[in-house]
Amino acid sequence: MDNIQPAPHLTKTEAQLPGIQTWLPYQSTEACCEPVAHIRARDLSICYAKHLALQRVNLVINKGCITALVGPSGCGKTSFLMSINRLTDLIPRCTVTGQLQINEFDVLTPSTDLLHLRRQVGMIFQKPTLFPFSIKKNLELPIREHGKHARKTWATLIETTLQQVGLWDEVKDRLDQPAQALSGGQQQRLCLARAMVLAPEILILDEPCSALDPISSGIVEDLIVSLRGQYTVIIVTHNLAQARRIADDVAIFWAIDGIGQLIEHGPARTIFESPQHELTSAYITGARG
Amino acid sequence: MLTQTKDTEERIWTLMIWSSVGLISLGFLWILGDLLWHGWTQLNWNFLFSSPKNSGREGGIGPILISTSLIIGVCMIIAWPIGLGTAIFLAEYTQDHHRFGRLIRGSLDVLAGVPSIVFGLFGNALFCQALGLGFSILSGGLTLACMVLPMLIRTTEESFRAITSDQRLAATALGFSRSTTIWCILLPAAMPGLLAGSILGLGRAIAETAALIFTSGYVDRMPESLLDSGRSLSIHIYDLAMNVAGGNPNAYATAIVLVSLLIIINLTASWIADQWTTSNQLPT
């Protein structure tokens, strides 16, 4: 955490530095080399009643990359994530203004098919939010609701998804047991699997590791890294070292006078090695935040 | 010094708590003992299944048990879906401080406190007369449904509200429609509360006298349809004790049956709620 690591996808050889070897080795994929915009926010502002939580965010998120949102608490990171799948609609008197596009598709227009949007954008919360049913039923509910797969293919879909999140060997003998009996890290991976059975393009993760012990956190982190290229991943993290290890792009949020804003964003390497904004440099050196 | 006053205070508290517990248990045991003492000799299988004779002084309570179950059945079949629907509407479709929701909630709270005799008069005017159902099991059941609904709705609503918003968020984020969220996620979680509410309602309905006197009537014959008049257990007890000289022993025996039914219902309900929680969740 002390010496500055290069953004791994840019210089593969330099990434193999000693130190945090346990979950470093991974391959970067083609998708990040030629950035293709996937999500575009233009002048996006979020208001809770009269309180402006996030002001005029302009941000482009690239397809297949891992984008880390970092910044101190209360600067609007969660609010930003929730506007992408319009969970903000659930909060009374919360208004989102500006423009938000996924590909060419406008998210904020009232006519948006919300159920479709939310199947495209899988979300993971800080605390694992499994339903109080068996492991299998937790995965079957979204498959059934999605309604695209014949019932006889469910078992294979569940198996492949659980294998993708590295959970199959751990749970294959107890698919019928309560999901909430799993450990925290397993639960979080199951949440990820539950989102992935819907084949989303985008995964948004709100501090997925912060409620986990270091070992589980490392496993989940590895898993997230393995998703690079297949999904566009946006991850909120308080752990700068983690952002440095896994992110292709980094966006720094900050609350200035109580109003959240995006103060700087760009490739992880640029942000960590030559930050432009003075708050960013203070934050990444640990002087503030 | 200080510790001594603490000690005495502590003792007084303990004494007060234990004596109130003792008083309550004593009262309950007294009633139970009294019932058993006076009614035990009358109780046998024959009493449960045969018809009352000689105005109920002799014979059993067979038709009365049947009428009672029919009245309760009608009441629950009507009250359950309406109660569940209203509760879901209040908990999931109205915001906490919305005026309409507040109005409904306020009215329900007032209705829950209205004495049952008022429901009896209302049921008589509406079901027996205006709708022409006469003194019948159907009228009685419908009246009871009106009576238990306010409480049923409020307890069910509370059990929906007690579910953490995580589950709603997670379900919504997975693209579940509102109806799936409610039926597949929230309803199972609210089930124990819903059961508890139904049991309270059932208990109140089974023990009801005043609301039934004007609606389901007195007739102690075996009912042939829902439109027949039928006598409930509680009315039977009331009638034997008040209007029939020499009816007391059978009134006591009937009361034992009624109390046993209440106890059985309560035990079953808590057993079901337990099963439900342990099969769906971790024992915490």
Ligand SMILES: Nc1ncnc2c1ncn2[C@@H]1O[C@H](COP(=O)(O)OP(=O)(O)O)[C@@H](O)[C@H]1O
């Ligand atoms: N449901 C809500 N109602 C009102 N204000 C909220 C709500 N959620 C968040 N806020 C406010 O919005 C601001 C940003 O919050 P949040 O997006 O949770 O920040 P972060 O995730 O970066 O910690 C905070 O000032 C917070 O008080």
Ligand SMILES: [Mg+2]
């Ligand atoms: Mg947050």
